Amino acid sequence: MDDDQSFVNSYPSVQPAPDEGVISVDVSRDALVDSMTDMSETPIPPDIIASVGTTADNEEENGRLTLAYERLYEIPKTIVERFSDHIKYLDISHNKITNLDALVYFKSLTSLIADDNPITENCYLPPLPKLELLWLNRCKIxxxxxxxxxxxESCPNLQYLSLMGNPAAPSYFNGGTFYEYLQYRLFVISQFPSLNHLDDRRVTEDQRLEAQRLYKRPFFERMVKPAGLSQIVNTSVTWNTFQNKINNFLGKDKQGNRNLLI
Structure with missing residues (x-):
């Protein structure tokens, strides 16, 4: 089909470093491209065929697709073409994916598991208005x-979000303090009114109210002056910089009541 061919030609390809080995999987030909040899194609190992090919035959019925542990640098074009219209649950964890642009074709997606991929804060999700669950644990954000x-903006209806193990999600496990964790948690909650669960804990009504109080726009504008809100919106600001600003604004006495929120 002309439309399909146009999509294949226009779909961006993410190339790994020369020493990384396998760079893509072509399920339609049961072959993969190997950057470490002169051969253009080698057979796909049986385990990949089993997880991508055999399992995929049943995806039209249950709307689930698992591509975990497949050494992928991108979501294969053949998978996008064949399943993007009806897949609701997609697991691409434990790969080497850095670009999620292909998800724009998954119009029905409600759950995305993308743990243990080198995804950074420079990777933006395309509009996914139906997405309710997003796991990005142990990435590089x-x-x-x-x-x-x-x-x-991309996922306004998220109900379950997990960012554990990322540098931007302070916790005891990565050297963060309780206060850093609390600030991170309340800020993320303030951005998603429908969020019911963040990381490993349920969002409580007290947390939601406190998040709204702390991070409503007038407070936010006062906190970032004199540079202005546009500086934070349009540029990348480290969490430490933001933490220093909010610490100065709130004062250290705020820490006395911090245990009430968790």
């Missing part, structure tokens, strides 16, 4: 700004 705002 180092800054919340402006990434969280872009995520809110």
């Amino acid at each position: 180092a800054s919340l700004y402006p990434w969280v705002g872009k995520l809110k």
Whole structure:
């Protein structure tokens, strides 16, 4: 079909470093491209065929597709063409994917598992208005700004979000303090009114109210002056910089009541 061929020609390709090995999988030909040899094609291992080919035959019925642990640098074009219209649950965890642009074709997607991929704050999700669950644990997201705002625009109806193990999500596990964790948590909650679960904990009504109080626009504007809100919206700001600003604004006495929110 002309439309399909046009899509194949226009779909961006993400190329890895020369020493990374396998760079893509072509399920339609049961072959993969190997950058470490002079051969243009080698057979796909049986485990990949089993998980992508055999399992995929049943996806029209249950709307689930798993591409985990396949050493992928991108979502294969053949998978996008064949399943994007009806897949609701997609697992691409434990790969080497850095670009999620292909998800724009998954119009019915409600759940996305993308743990353990080298995804950074420079990777923006395309509009996914039906997405309710997003897991990006143990990725490479180092800054919340402006990434969280872009995520809110792309996925306004998120109910379950998990960012554990990212540098931008402070916790005891990556050297963050309780106060850093609390600030991170309340800010993310403030961006998603429908969020029911963040990381490993349910969002409580007290947390939601406190998040709205702290991060409503007048407060936010006062906090970022004199540079102005546009500086945070349009540039990447580290969490430490933002934390220093909010610490100065709130004062250290705020920490005395911090245990009430968790």
